[in-house]
Amino acid sequence: MSSQNPNSHLTAIERTSLSYPARILLNQKEIKGKVLDFGCGIGKDVELLKNEGFDITGYDPFYFPTFPTEKYDTILCFYVLNVLLPEEQAEVLMNVSSLLKPNGKAFFAVRRDIQHEGFRIHKIHKKETYQCLIRLGYLSIYKNENCEIYEYQHYTVLNKGNVDLSPFLIGEDTRELIVETATVFSFYDKFPVSEGHALIVPKRLVSNYFDLTLKEQTACWIVVNKLKNILQEKFRPDGFNIGININEDAGQTISHCHIHIIPRYKNDIENPRGGIRAVIPSKKDY
Helix, strand or coil: CCCCCCCHHHHCCCCCCCCHHHHHHHHCCCCCCEEEEECCCCCHHHHHHHHCCCEEEEEECCCECCCCCCCEEEEEEECCHHHCCHHHHHHHHHHHHHHEEEEEEEEEEEECCCCCCEEEECCCCCCEEEECCCCCCCEEEEECCCEEEEEECCHHHHCCCCCCCCHHHCCCCCCCEEEECCCEEEEECCCCCCCCCEEEEECCCCCCHHHCCHHHHHHHHHHHHHHHHHHHHHHCCCEEEEEECCCHHHCCCCCCCCEEEEEECCCCCCCCCCHHHHHCHHHCCC
């Protein structure tokens, strides 16, 4: 976790039985296939579900810190977001989306009974911990006064063909989602300039980048930073070009704002000098 919130692991609770959200999803037969408990804490749900015959793995940055490298059919994320700062929440949403199989489902359980948001001294550990209320834009499948469970699927799968949401969703082909947050999604370009060329798109249908709110712009750049790390590890490029086309005269052809992140490779062109200045070829060299 961030240096501003180092004690989030202290909110993990020792239990002897399945957590309440796990019991709900088990009764609804939603825990299927290869399962990941993301932010599993001490790991009791993992232990008990494994004893029931489930193919389940646990990840927790403090207790089980080996980050998963596979894709999963079902991902559980219970009471994690409530104890994280906003930038940490975004990181969890991106990680879960990247670890989920294209047709898989993730389930986020959040507390609804938090009375005082912000930092507080933990009653047992006597150290400063953080808590906040969370509302997600995903499908709510269960809610009572204490808990709400959201069902998440990849934005590009759930909304395939829905051009009212984005012209990028047109057609029967599903865009391969890379990562997603509550307000931004990303995928590989259909006509890539180079291997790994990806697009970052706000979920709100806005043509001009400068018409996005500051919060939306910030969310886009959080995803850009995440994608850079993913593309660096997957494709090993030697550099990147990052850019936005705004309006037709600047080359924009799809009227939904998007940021290009284009991996570059040594000798992919004869002379790379000037980089994005080459949008006007005569101005490339200076």
